[in-house]
Amino acid sequence: MDINFNKNEFEGTRKERVVEKVRNITEKDIKRIWEIRNNPSVRENSNNPEEIPLDKHTEWMKNKYFINTDNYCFVLDFNDRVIGYCRFDLQNGKYIISIAIDQDFYGMSLGDKLLKISIKKMGLGEEILAEIQLGNIASLKIFQKNNFKIYRQDDKNYYLSLTT
Numbered sequence: 001m002d003i004n005f006n007k008n009e010f011e012g013t014r015k016e017r018v019v020e021k022v023r024n025i026t027e028k029d030i031k032r033i034w035e036i037r038n039n040p041s042v043r044e045n046s047n048n049p050e051e052i053p054l055d056k057h058t059e060w061m062k063n064k065y066f067i068n069t070d071n072y073c074f075v076l077d078f079n080d081r082v083i084g085y086c087r088f089d090l091q092n093g094k095y096i097i098s099i100a101i102d103q104d105f106y107g108m109s110l111g112d113k114l115l116k117i118s119i120k121k122m123g124l125g126e127e128i129l130a131e132i133q134l135g136n137i138a139s140l141k142i143f144q145k146n147n148f149k150i151y152r153q154d155d156k157n158y159y160l161s162l163t164t
């Protein structure tokens, strides 16, 4: 008797299985976020390009996302390793967003996915603001793909907003 393998299924079993998941931050993620945040490519696109010591970062994160319950931080697990974060910090009734992916994982559409799912997790009725440096094309693309609109531009940044 002939046995017919479905080619795609057969090939699928040989491929590495990739599991991506966006979830709420836990205190265990703080050090990994610090590693991603201190990467030079993330710092050069940040408002504060200084390298931050781990103890200062840990205290800041605990205050911001665990003691204060107004702010949100989601992380992206890729095969059980945190490779990105998306933060929403409440200021004057609006959320300021900040997103980063581990440089080793750039260009795999993971920034776009993390942003999309994080916005969904925020729920409806929120105003979200983003500040993007003029040359930061990858960032501008993911925000525009997720329906953010530029409402202002100066000699340094684009300013974008989205109401969910």
Ligand SMILES: CC(C)(COP(=O)(O)OP(=O)(O)OC[C@H]1O[C@@H](n2cnc3c(N)ncnc32)[C@H](O)[C@@H]1OP(=O)(O)O)[C@@H](O)C(=O)NCCC(=O)NCCS
Pocket (backbone or CB within 6 Å): 041, 042, 045, 097, 098, 099, 100, 101, 102, 105, 106, 107, 108, 109, 110, 111, 112, 113, 131, 132, 136, 137, 138, 139, 141, 142
């Ligand atoms: C912004 C960031 C999260 C994007 O993550 P990413 O997973 O690499 O993005 P994607 O793979 O979804 O790519 C987005 C788009 O940018 C393009 N792109 C990626 N790197 C690029 C580069 N260096 N120059 C131009 N375009 C680039 C991709 O081709 C893709 O375009 P497409 O949608 O037309 O195919 C990531 O680059 C990052 O962490 N940057 C440092 C932190 C930062 O700048 N944060 C934003 C300020 S809050």
